[in-house]
Amino acid sequence: MEIIIVVIIFLMFMKSSEPTIEQLFSKWNALTGVDKNVLKAVAIVESNLNPNALGDNGASAGLMQVQLLVGREYGGAKTLNDLFDPDINIRAGSNFLKHLISKYGFPNALQAYNLGETRYNRGFRSVEYMNKVLTQIKILERSA
Numbered sequence: 001m002e003i004i005i006v007v008i009i010f011l012m013f014m015k016s017s018e019p020t021i022e023q024l025f026s027k028w029n030a031l032t033g034v035d036k037n038v039l040k041a042v043a044i045v046e047s048n049l050n051p052n053a054l055g056d057n058g059a060s061a062g063l064m065q066v067q068l069l070v071g072r073e074y075g076g077a078k079t080l081n082d083l084f085d086p087d088i089n090i091r092a093g094s095n096f097l098k099h100l101i102s103k104y105g106f107p108n109a110l111q112a113y114n115l116g117e118t119r120y121n122r123g124f125r126s127v128e129y130m131n132k133v134l135t136q137i138k139i140l141e142r143s144a
Helices: 002-017 021-032 036-047 068-075 080-084 086-104 108-115 117-121 127-143
Strands: none
Touching: 021 036, 021 086, 036 086, 036 127, 068 080, 068 086, 080 086, 086 108, 086 117, 108 117, 108 127
C-alpha cells in the first residue's frame, strides 16, 4: 500500500514538473528576445493554443503551426510528430520569428511567418493575418 502511495505522489510530481505553455512562452522570450505576447498571439491565431493542432494540409503542426523544415532548422525537430511537443514547437517558432524580425522588421515578419520566406520574397502578402496577430497582441497587453 505504501508503495502505491509513493508511486502516485511521484507521478503527480512528474506531471506537475512539466513547464506550462505560459512558462514556455516566457522561456523562449528570454532566450530569443521575441516578445512573449507576440509568441502567444501567433499561437492563438495559428492553433487557438492547441498543442495537438495539425494544419489543414498536414504540413504544419502544434501550437505555432510550424512546418517540418522550419522545425528542423530552428527547433531541432526530426519528425513532424516532434512539433507536437510544445517546447520544441515554441523553440522553432520563436527562433524563426527572431530570424524573420531581423530580416524584415516587425510587423512585416508576421506576414513572412504566415506565408513562408519564399512566398513573402516573391511579393505575396498576408495583411489580414498580420492584423489578426496584432489585434491579439493588443488584447494580451490589455489583459496583463
